[in-house]
Amino acid sequence: MRSTNEFRFLMCPPHHFGVEYVINPWMQGQVNAADQELACRQWMQFHSFMSNYADVALMPAVSGLPDLVFTANAALVYRQVAVLSSFRCMERQPEAQYYAEWLSSDGFRVETLPSGILFEGAGDALFDRGSNALLWFGYGFRSSETAVPHLKRSLDVEVQELRLRDPRFYHLDTCFCPLEGGYLLYYPAAFDGQANEVIQARVPADRRLVVSEEDAIHFACNAVNIGKKIILNYATRDLAARLTSHGFELIQTRMSEFMKAGGSTKCLSLRLNEV
Ligand code: ARG
Numbered sequence: 475m476r477s478t479n480e481f482r483f484l485m486c487p488p489h490h491f492g493v494e495y496v497i498n499p500w501m502q503g504q505v506n507a508a509d510q511e512l513a514c515r516q517w518m519q520f521h522s523f524m525s526n527y528a529d530v531a532l533m534p535a536v537s538g539l540p541d542l543v544f545t546a547n548a549a550l551v552y553r554q555v556a557v558l559s560s561f562r563c564m565e566r567q568p569e570a571q572y573y574a575e576w577l578s579s580d581g582f583r584v585e586t587l588p589s590g591i592l593f594e595g596a597g598d599a600l601f602d603r604g605s606n607a608l609l610w611f612g613y614g615f616r617s618s619e620t621a622v623p624h625l626k627r628s629l630d631v632e633v634q635e636l637r638l639r640d641p642r643f644y645h646l647d648t649c650f651c652p653l654e655g656g657y658l659l660y661y662p663a664a665f666d667g668q669a670n671e672v673i674q675a676r677v678p679a680d681r682r683l684v685v686s687e688e689d690a691i692h693f694a695c696n697a698v699n700i701g702k703k704i705i706l707n708y709a710t711r712d713l714a715a716r717l718t719s720h721g722f723e724l725i726q727t728r729m730s731e732f733m734k735a736g737g738s739t740k741c742l743s744l745r746l747n748e749v
Contacts, residue, residue, distance in 0.1 A: 481527060481700050481701075481745070482529045482746040483528050483530050483743045484530075484531050484548065484576070484744040484746055485524070485530055485531070485532055485545055485743050485744075486534070486545050487535050488510075488517045488543050490539060490542070492508050493508045493734050493735050494506070495565050497566070498641070498642075498736040499641050500733060500735065501736055504735070508735065512731050513731035516728060516729055516730070516731055517742070520727050523725050523727055524698070527701065531746065534572075536569075536572055538568075539566075540735070541565070541566055542572065543737075545743060545744040546595060546737075546742070546743060547597045547645075548569075548596075549573060549574075549584070549596070550596050550625065551745065551746055552631065552748045552749075553749055555582065555583050556577040556583070557587065557593065557595070558570055558577070558584050558586050558587070558595075561592070561616075562616050562617075580746070591618060591624065592617055592618040593618070594616045596745065598611060598613065598646045599646070600647060603653055603654050603655065603657070604652075604655070604681070605656070607632055608631070608634060610634050610646065611634065611635050611636065612635075612638050612646025613637060614639060614666075615638055615641060615645070616644055616645060635669075636665055637666045638664055638669075639664065640664045642664075642691070643664035647740045648741075649661040649664035649690060650695055651696070651697050654701060655720075656677070656678075657681045657683055657720060658681060659683045659685060659697065660682070660684065661687070661689075661695055663687065683716060685713055689710050689713045692708040692709070693738035694707070694709050696740040697740055698740050702721055703722070703725060704717060704724050704725065707727065707728060707730075729742075
């Protein structure tokens with residue numbers, strides 16, 4: 475029976491995880507360098523934290539698809555609709571079929587975008603936590619701007635585009651994290667000038683939590699927010715103190731092996747109940 479937990483996520487175990495190709499700057503020099511055993515321990519630890527506060531559904535790992543663990547890239551889920559990803563890089567394109575199968579067997583209506591429109595799901599599309607009807611959309615490296623009208627039509631939500639400009643932060647969820655209460659944890663230098671203006675205009679100053687480059691490169695913005703809990707790889711004392719002063723509780727769990735592939739906690743999970 476489907477649980478009524480307010481938070482439900484999809485994860486995929488790392489049995490076939492590894493760095494086997496290079497499609498982002500984090501993977502450079504890391505081919506075959508991820509420690510499989512350590513990755514499993516890190517994933518299990520993260521999974522156990524997640525399970526304390528949320529229901530976690532698991533999809534099977536698939537041999538030959540080392541990035542399938544990054545379920546944030548499966549789709550963008552809203553209510554009962556899942557807008558399936560259409561991956562830019564050939565290496566990840568075969569993943570879409572497995573995500574589609576899992577999501578439809580779980581009861582989602584899976585929608586696919588017209589061919590030629592690139593979209594990497596909840597990696598590049600994040601709901602604001604102040605007003606749920608606002609979807610922030612990052613483009614410039616992976617997803618294409620042409621996905622926007624389709625997302626608007628499929629989901630009937632307002633979409634705010636933000637252009638990314640630093641290749642280290644190639645997905646929106648690597649540098650931008652809406653938090654409960656309408657807060658926003660983000661790294662401004664990852665965005666172009668216009669995007670920064672939009673963020674400043676739309677998010678009140680007392681809700682904007684700017685992170686330093688040091689926090690950004692430790693993937694502090696690639697965080698899972700469950701109520702007042704924030705599960706992330708690492709935060710400096712300064713950032714931890716600021717988040718705590720706003721009532722958040724940090725859970726730091728090391729993700730070094732997944733960072734070699736360019737992802738951390740947020741990338742390894744997909745929120746399934748977005749309403
Ligand atoms: N190696 C993967 C890629 O480059 C990492 C994906 C990280 N996912 C994310 N949502 N940021 O596509």
